[in-house]
Amino acid sequence: MKRTKLRYGMVGGDLSAFIGRVHRKAISLEETACLVAGCFSSKEDKNRSCAEFYNLEEDRRYQDYREMAQKESLREDKIDFVTIVTPNVTHYEIAKTFLEYGIHIVCEKPLCFTREQALELEKLAKEKDLFFAVMYSYTGFGMVKQAKKLVDDGFIGRVVNVNAEYLQEWLIDDIGKGDTSTTKLSTWRKEPKITGISNCVGDIGTHIENTVAYITGLKLKKVAAVLDNFGQELDMNANILVEYENGAHGVYSCSQVCAGHANGLVVRIFGTEGAIEWKQEDPNYLFVTKKGHPMQIYNRGMGYIEGRAALLNHIPSGHPEGLMLAFANVYNAFIQAVLNKSNGEPVTADELDFPNVSNGVEGVKFIHAVIESSKNGAAWTDL
């Protein structure tokens, strides 16, 4: 019988963790996958209370993710995919383990620490013929898909300049505090052993890279970056010149110390025929200009929205769809891809429209190139 729903497990994401819950809620919005196994925390009590909350069967409450991967792989009713929402440092090992046991993957970004790890995961997923999503969630927004469609259709012509940023305020009080800072939110993000070689660029700069790449299809060639650590071990502010393989230039700015901004991802793509602007904090609109004509405000859900962007509407135009639905949209494609594969059916381009391990590789390359450039006085550094 044709399957219409999947089973999934989760590593990380106990009840106190923000992002795990977002993943679970997003999946439940899609209504096509059910949580059946988990290893939510290395702390036993946290792990247990989360498993209880979701009513998991006793033998699918795992204290060790390796055991989970192994045991699940042997079950008749094994999980179809695992969602990995642990700290960055562990992504590589966990993802590798589940791949080896033949389980599809959804992993939070950034994919992992090093280029080598990233390429290895990409290779392994290919060898095992497994789907591997990396949760660059913003590409799930309908208007980002509409932007991509307009670029693909040639509406803005050839891209000649990109101006993109991701500004936050939340670490502003950590400026100049050095390692003694004890601000609640920022502890692990500022710890290289857990978070990797970059804080700000790794967390939010990579979203710029991914969103621009998704919309434009352009590949980054090189970067010239200035980072500011403001007394911390890792970066908190970045201004980056970029050059794409098509010769176009642009600038990416990301920061955690810009008062007045919360998750201010703004992407502006300028082409020979027009321009597109999208703002994550107001995601239901897309500002579209054909040169010589008035700027137009595209509104999610209206009749003139086409393609994937139209397919993914959950509610009518004018009723805002937020980040949770962008997550759901990523899962929508991923789950359908896994379902089709599981049913022996072909997987279409629409179903592959989720950020994947290769995008994750690009993200890791970007982070490394930026850090390297900044260490060399903003010297141009190839990706």
Added chain:
Amino acid sequence: MKRTKLRYGMVGGDLSAFIGRVHRKAISLEETACLVAGCFSSKEDKNRSCAEFYNLEEDRRYQDYREMAQKESLREDKIDFVTIVTPNVTHYEIAKTFLEYGIHIVCEKPLCFTREQALELEKLAKEKDLFFAVMYSYTGFGMVKQAKKLVDDGFIGRVVNVNAEYLQEWLIDDIGKGDTSTTKLSTWRKEPKITGISNCVGDIGTHIENTVAYITGLKLKKVAAVLDNFGQELDMNANILVEYENGAHGVYSCSQVCAGHANGLVVRIFGTEGAIEWKQEDPNYLFVTKKGHPMQIYNRGMGYIEGRAALLNHIPSGHPEGLMLAFANVYNAFIQAVLNKSNGEPVTADELDFPNVSNGVEGVKFIHAVIESSKNGAAWTDL
């Protein structure tokens, strides 16, 4: 043992119906209630396929809502509440039936057709000591709650003027088409037998009434309304003067023929000390002015957001929360209230923070007063 999750059923809302799915998704976002019974459609095949999709047990797939109310009420594991998402005309009978069988209610707005029906349902709910939510979903937005808090705290002083509107474009092509119009979306809404005495005011004008009442706590005293039907049997455009019991005046406009607007609910409350503005299409912001000072843009999720608005955050500031989460927030309070009652625990004010049957009664009164006023040449008409 203390219960932490509820069981619920649904009447209406098969897989092809938009609003039923929104309710189910919103409930699943709350993760504290599980769909176990349903009577989703009068059409057997639609009813069955929906029940199958949600894996309902065979004996809880009902073809008749009366049977559902009766049988469920006799079960040990009976549903705790029912969500009613049928066309307006049926709300009264269905709600009454479930109340009589002792089951808590969530009902779409408008509550019912007549003042008498509305008051009867209110009375019955009180007698049976049952919770009865009416889904005025916009009051679930965190920034609407923040607006209410600011008014309650006296931030804007005494309300002196209200300017509110709800503008849509979607029926613009029906202007002048008379009854022969066959536009896809508007058929049942323009049919008095199904939709009641009002189309536009009943569908969206009532949201203005409810949102203003929620934020300000003001009671409407009388209205003077001009309606335009543009050749249809029911209204499509309305401009309404209002007077509140405190003597303040205001104006409400709602329309389904205003090009450029999708679900443009905008509420502006002006007081002796300041003002508040909220826009449903951009719901994560609240524009707050203290007289003589710059307008401030409150941003959902920031540290200065307090009370219910802060409690209801699902994701950090800067990541937009849309309508689905507003629905979830309404359910959040309602479900908690039912849980507490079920556990024999007291129900707090926060848990009662959902739009209830009395708000539904006010909505019905408002619709009737507006229609009556317009028939009398915009004569002032008491609610």
Added chain:
Amino acid sequence: MKRTKLRYGMVGGDLSAFIGRVHRKAISLEETACLVAGCFSSKEDKNRSCAEFYNLEEDRRYQDYREMAQKESLREDKIDFVTIVTPNVTHYEIAKTFLEYGIHIVCEKPLCFTREQALELEKLAKEKDLFFAVMYSYTGFGMVKQAKKLVDDGFIGRVVNVNAEYLQEWLIDDIGKGDTSTTKLSTWRKEPKITGISNCVGDIGTHIENTVAYITGLKLKKVAAVLDNFGQELDMNANILVEYENGAHGVYSCSQVCAGHANGLVVRIFGTEGAIEWKQEDPNYLFVTKKGHPMQIYNRGMGYIEGRAALLNHIPSGHPEGLMLAFANVYNAFIQAVLNKSNGEPVTADELDFPNVSNGVEGVKFIHAVIESSKNGAAWTDL
């Protein structure tokens, strides 16, 4: 020889008066008229210092406007027009006097106190074949002209609803203060003997009426108004239902007690084919929607701006033009009309594109109908 510049005089508007200076600066921006005579103040010292500042010849510094009208009319180099910027109460007598002496008029709004006065001035101007501008300055904005053009061209089809407002905050502290209030700015405006039968509607409501009439060409048929005086002798807040002669309805709101608003004139015109929105506080843009299409943001000065709006550009697109240039645009047409007449040349439609005495008459009618309606409990009142 063909004249290229005019001579003008001014009544009222000494150096301490705001609006007189705006008129003089606006005229100097046009560079086609020169101030040569004046009766700037009833106070001798104020009158003298203003005349000195502008280097007026001794015999053209008048202490009495009647003397000025008479003496100027006898000179070879007499003034071509007079600008009247005195308090409302004096407009009628002064305008009448200069008309009788054959001098063209520019007068501040509102034109005068009563319908009879207004009609008399209109008749007199016609008999004397004199140009009579009434300074409804907002119609001078290029984007208001663009709005008018779009409506004239049928872009938005037949008008079906109008939603317009003019909100201010500046008198909020006068709420409830009664006649003892001594707030600096509001003294004369709240004095019926000086300001007429209305404060708020007469000062700013009339701008709504005029701007809508200019853009749409619609004539008001009747109004139903609720005014709030908040303890003052004259109105400070108004909500008004309107009906046009074409049967369309709308709502006008004006207020001096709305925190967060300075000169918030916003005009929205909805038609069967599209809609137009213009905001005085951000006047270089026009929001234009064709039904079923994205909203477009027209930007002053761009190539797609046409007709009068294009002709009146002073500086390139993207460089904001403010109110001073709107005043100048009104004078641009008026002065050119007077010049052509003076040169015995035909006066074109473009040159007649200034708010005139007939518009002033409509304004007075509007004010009276609104006041009358409000006294009769918001009863519909014909203009």
Added chain:
Amino acid sequence: MKRTKLRYGMVGGDLSAFIGRVHRKAISLEETACLVAGCFSSKEDKNRSCAEFYNLEEDRRYQDYREMAQKESLREDKIDFVTIVTPNVTHYEIAKTFLEYGIHIVCEKPLCFTREQALELEKLAKEKDLFFAVMYSYTGFGMVKQAKKLVDDGFIGRVVNVNAEYLQEWLIDDIGKGDTSTTKLSTWRKEPKITGISNCVGDIGTHIENTVAYITGLKLKKVAAVLDNFGQELDMNANILVEYENGAHGVYSCSQVCAGHANGLVVRIFGTEGAIEWKQEDPNYLFVTKKGHPMQIYNRGMGYIEGRAALLNHIPSGHPEGLMLAFANVYNAFIQAVLNKSNGEPVTADELDFPNVSNGVEGVKFIHAVIESSKNGAAWTDL
């Protein structure tokens, strides 16, 4: 007797030239200086018709600016200052000439071609004790002055990042057209002999540099720039990393090929305590954020606006003031400074609040450093 008005002359700016007229109108708005001499064009007929239009005396209509400087300097009623609005290439010679004859200067930006010329003009002005304004007009906007005041007062703390841009669309069609392009507007700007070593950075990038410097008081230390010529001889697009002497970083972007932007100068200054954002296209507002608090929208003319910004109001809050008044504000200070000096009175800081020759020097240095950096592959280049 104390003088209250000045006499001025103009070089360049015949009736067909846009910018000359803006200067003359701006001066007339200030009402304190009178045009009495001119050398408006090298073409005799153009020169004459302009002189006629302004009614200049015969002997003050000059065909040669050197003659004008010499003859005026000998007159009793000589011009107090000259405004230079000729193409960039001629600024240096003309300014030098008038300085040598002891006449104060207002000169369009950029000041001149080379660093050496710039420093020479600066030195000469100092030696001669003459005022020398360079028309960086945007610093004349009241809200730019308010921004400066807030930074000066420490409201945003120490500056840690700057994000500024100036985007235009108007040359988009010249992309890839090479030297054969004949687009109407761009001819002289793309000609190095007339315009200097830079087109885009010299025309608009320099405004970013100046506006940021004015608001923050920060001095640029070095730049790393990528320019795009798109087949033209001079630059049309630039992305520039900057470092200030206080160690802070930032990014400047300017472009003439960005669809949807007209004169999109946007300046955002981020500090340790807050942030400020100003947009030239909507100049009456200032977006001000104290960290941890809601963003505030400062509105020109309101009571909480202080200092120079308050002094320079021409019209009440809510009535937009545009670029013409920003020009007037620059002249306001400059003229008052010249008047005071002429009257033997001290010149205050407020009167020196105009962009001067030293700011012009900084602008030239900036342009040269950017061009040099771009030629060296975006290498860091000191100013």
